[in-house]
Amino acid sequence: MKDAITVRNLKKEFKAYSSRSGLKGAFRDLLTRNYKIVPAVNNISFQVKQGEMVGYIGENGAGKSTTIKMLTGILTPTSGEVIVNGMNPHKDREKFVSTIGVVFGQRSQLWWDIAVQESFRLLKKVYKVSDEQYDSHMAHVIRTLDIEPLLDKPVRKLSLGQRMRCELAAALIHNPPLLFLDEPTIGLDVLVKLKIREFLKEINEKYNTTILLTTHDLSDIEALCERVVMLDEGKIIYDGALKSLKEKWGEGKEIEFKFLEEVTLNDLNRITASSEVKWEKDEKEAIFTAFAEDNDELISLLIAKVVADLKVKDINIKETSTEEIIRNIYDRGIS
Amino acid sequence: MDKYIEMIRIRFLMMLAYRTNYYTGILIYSINIGAYYFLWSAIYGEKDAIEGMSVIQMSTYVAVAWMARAFYFNNIDREMAAEIKEGKVAVELIRPYNYLGMKTMQGLGEGIFRLFFFSVPGMFIVSFIFPLQFSADWTTWIFFAISIVLSFFINTQINLLTGITTFFLFNNTGLIRAKRVVIDLFSGLLIPISFFPVWAQDVLKFLPFQGISYVPSMIFTKSFSDNEAIQAIIMQGIWVLLLIIPIQVLWVIAKKQLIIQGG
Numbered sequence: 378m379k380d381a382i383t384v385r386n387l388k389k390e391f392k393a394y395s396s397r398s399g400l401k402g403a404f405r406d407l408l409t410r411n412y413k414i415v416p417a418v419n420n421i422s423f424q425v426k427q428g429e430m431v432g433y434i435g436e437n438g439a440g441k442s443t444t445i446k447m448l449t450g451i452l453t454p455t456s457g458e459v460i461v462n463g464m465n466p467h468k469d470r471e472k473f474v475s476t477i478g479v480v481f482g483q484r485s486q487l488w489w490d491i492a493v494q495e496s497f498r499l500l501k502k503v504y505k506v507s508d509e510q511y512d513s514h515m516a517h518v519i520r521t522l523d524i525e526p527l528l529d530k531p532v533r534k535l536s537l538g539q540r541m542r543c544e545l546a547a548a549l550i551h552n553p554p555l556l557f558l559d560e561p562t563i564g565l566d567v568l569v570k571l572k573i574r575e576f577l578k579e580i581n582e583k584y585n586t587t588i589l590l591t592t593h594d595l596s597d598i599e600a601l602c603e604r605v606v607m608l609d610e611g612k613i614i615y616d617g618a619l620k621s622l623k624e625k626w627g628e629g630k631e632i633e634f635k636f637l638e639e640v641t642l643n644d645l646n647r648i649t650a651s652s653e654v655k656w657e658k659d660e661k662e663a664i665f666t667a668f669a670e671d672n673d674e675l676i677s678l679l680i681a682k683v684v685a686d687l688k689v690k691d692i693n694i695k696e697t698s699t700e701e702i703i704r705n706i707y708d709r710g711i712s
Numbered sequence: 713m714d715k716y717i718e719m720i721r722i723r724f725l726m727m728l729a730y731r732t733n734y735y736t737g738i739l740i741y742s743i744n745i746g747a748y749y750f751l752w753s754a755i756y757g758e759k760d761a762i763e764g765m766s767v768i769q770m771s772t773y774v775a776v777a778w779m780a781r782a783f784y785f786n787n788i789d790r791e792m793a794a795e796i797k798e799g800k801v802a803v804e805l806i807r808p809y810n811y812l813g814m815k816t817m818q819g820l821g822e823g824i825f826r827l828f829f830f831s832v833p834g835m836f837i838v839s840f841i842f843p844l845q846f847s848a849d850w851t852t853w854i855f856f857a858i859s860i861v862l863s864f865f866i867n868t869q870i871n872l873l874t875g876i877t878t879f880f881l882f883n884n885t886g887l888i889r890a891k892r893v894v895i896d897l898f899s900g901l902l903i904p905i906s907f908f909p910v911w912a913q914d915v916l917k918f919l920p921f922q923g924i925s926y927v928p929s930m931i932f933t934k935s936f937s938d939n940e941a942i943q944a945i946i947m948q949g950i951w952v953l954l955l956i957i958p959i960q961v962l963w964v965i966a967k968k969q970l971i972i973q974g975g
C-alpha cells in the first residue's frame with residue numbers, strides 16, 4: 378500500500394533569543410542579540426501507511442506540533458525530506474493542502490464572528506466541494522457529531538466542546554484522505570471525547586482516512602491507535618505497536634487480595650515460596666498486593682495457591698496502565 | 713474565483729454583526745467633514761478661488777474625500793499583524809487559497825459594505841447640510857468609479873506591505889500608525905496636493921499616495937480636465953502594477969523564514 382507520509386532525517390532548528398538583563402543589557406540587545414540554536418525536531422524518520430491511525434506522543438516541548446507544522450507545509454524544515462500524499466508540502470501549496478485536513482486543538486479555524494454554517498459554506502467554496510458531495514458527506518458528519526443545533530450560532534458563543542466538534546467537521550468538509558489532529562481532545566469532557574473517538578474510528582473505517590494524532594490523553598491513543606510514535610527532545614525514541622510497548626515496558630501484573638482472616642506477609646511468602654512473587658501490604662486497608670511477571674500460567678498458579686490456603690474476600694488483577702508505562706519512560710527514558 | 717466572492721459576502725456579514733462600530737464611524741466622519749468645511753470657508757473668506765478651486769469645489773472635495781475614504785480604508789494591516797502575532801496565520805496557510813488575495817477580498821467586502829451603508833447615505837445627508845456640487849456629466853462618474861476602485865487597490869497594497877513587515881519586525885504597531893498618518897496627509901485627504909508647496913508636489917508625484925485620495929476627489933469635483941483625469945487614472949493603474957512586485961518579493965521571503973508562534 379502507498380505511504381501517506383514519508384519523513385526522512387527531518388530537522389527543525391529554532392533560534393532561541395535570550396535577553397540580557399538590566400538597562401545596559403537592553404541596549405546591547407538592540408545591537409546584537411544572544412541566541413542559541415535549539416533543535417526542536419532532530420533528525421527523525423518515519424513512514425505512515427494510508428489508512429493507519431498513528432498516535433504521536435511525547436512530553437511538552439518534545440517537538441510534536443513542530444513536526445505537524447512541517448508535515449502540513451506551514452514551517453520550512455531546516456533539513457530533511459518530507460513527502461505527504463506523494464507531494465512536497467511546500468510545492469504546489471493549493472493542490473497539496475486540498476488533500477489534508479488539520480485540527481489545531483488550541484486555535485480555531487472557524488471565523489469567530491459568523492455562524493458556523495457560514496464558515497462551512499465558505500470552506501465548501503474554498504475546497505470546491507460540489508453540492509452532492511457536501512450533502513452526502515456532511516449530512517452524515519453533522520449527524521454523527523451532533524452539531525445540527527449549533528450551526529446557526531456564531532463560533533464565539535460556543536463552548537469549547539461544541540466548538541471542537543465543529544472544528545472537526547470543518548476539517549472534514551473536503552473529506553481529505555489524511556487528517557492531522559494536534560491535541561483535538563484538549564479540555565473536553567468524557568462524553569465529547571468519546572463521541573470524537575467514535576467518529577474518528579468511523580471515518581477511518583469508512584474512507585480509509587489516515588490519521589496522525591497528538592494528545593496527552595493516552596486513553597485517546599489506546600482507543601484509536603495501534604501504532605505510536607514517541608518523541609523525546611526532538612528524537613523518536615519509540616515507533617511501533619502500542620501493544621508491544623506495553624509488553625516490553627509493562628512491569629508485569631498486580632494482583633490485589635483482601636482476606637477474611639488475619640494474614641501476615643510471612644504467611645504469604647511461605648505459601649508462594651516456589652514462584653517469583655513479591656508481596657506488599659497496604660496497612661490501612663489491609664490489601665495485599667502480589668507483583669508478578671505477566672504470565673497467565675504463573676498468575677493462575679499463584680491465585681490457586683493462595684485460595685487453597687486462605688479465605689479470600691476479594692481479588693483484583695491489574696495490568697500496568699499505559700499511563701504508568703509512559704510515565705516511567707518519560708521519567709527514566711528508554712534504555 | 714467563487715471562494716473570493718464568498719469571502720466578500722462573509723466579510724459583509726461580519727460587518728453587519730458589528731453594526732454599532734459603524735454608527736460611531738458615521739458620527740466621526742460627519743464631524744470631520746463639518747470641521748474641514750468650516751476651516752476651508754474661513755480660509756477662503758472673500759476669495760472666489762484658490763489654486764483654481766472654488767469654495768464649493770473645495771467643500772465637495774472634502775466631503776467626497778472622506779466618503780471615498782470609507783470605501784478604500786481598511787484595517788487589514790492591523791489584522792494581519794494580529795494574526796501573525798497570535799500564530800493564526802498557521803490556519804490561513806493550510807487553506808487552498810492565496811492569503812493576500814483573501815485579505816484583499818476581506819478589505820473589499822468591508823469597503824463595499826461601507827460604500828452602500830455609509831458613504832452613499834452619508835453623502836446624501838451631507839449634501840443637505842453643506843453646499844456641494846455634483847457633476848451631471850456621466851463621464852465624470854465613470855472616471856470617478858474607476859479611480860476609486862484603483863484607490864482601493866493602492867491603499868490595500870500598501871496595507872498588505874505594512875502587514876507583511878510583521879513577519880520581520882514582529883512588533884510593528886508604530887509603523888502601522890505612522891503609515892496611517894502618512895497616507896491621510898500625503899494622499900490629499902486633508903489638503904489637496906495642489907495646495908502643497910511646489911517642491912513637495914514634485915516629490916509626491918513620484919509616490920503612490922496621491923492615487924489614494926487626491927485623484928478620485930479631483931475627478932469628482934471636476935477640478936481635473938478629462939485629459940488630466942485619464943492621465944491620473946493611468947498613473948494609478950501603473951502604481952497598482954508596480955506595488956505587486958515588492959509585495960510578492962516580501963511574501964516569498966516571509967514564508968521561507970516564517971515561524972509560527974505558539975504550540
Ligand SMILES: Nc1ncnc2c1ncn2[C@@H]1O[C@H](COP(=O)(O)OP(=O)(O)OP(=O)(O)O)[C@@H](O)[C@H]1O
Pocket residue numbers: 391392393415416417435436437438439440441442443444971972973974975
Ligand atoms: N516559534 C518558536 N521559536 C523558538 N522556539 C520554538 C518555537 N516554537 C517551538 N519552539 C521550541 O521547540 C520545541 C518543540 O515545541 P513544540 O511546540 O513542537 O512542542 P510539542 O511537542 O507540541 O509540545 P506540547 O505538548 O507542549 O504541545 C520547544 O522546546 C519549543 O520551545
Ligand SMILES: [Mg+2]
Pocket residue numbers: 441442443559975
Ligand atoms: Mg504542541
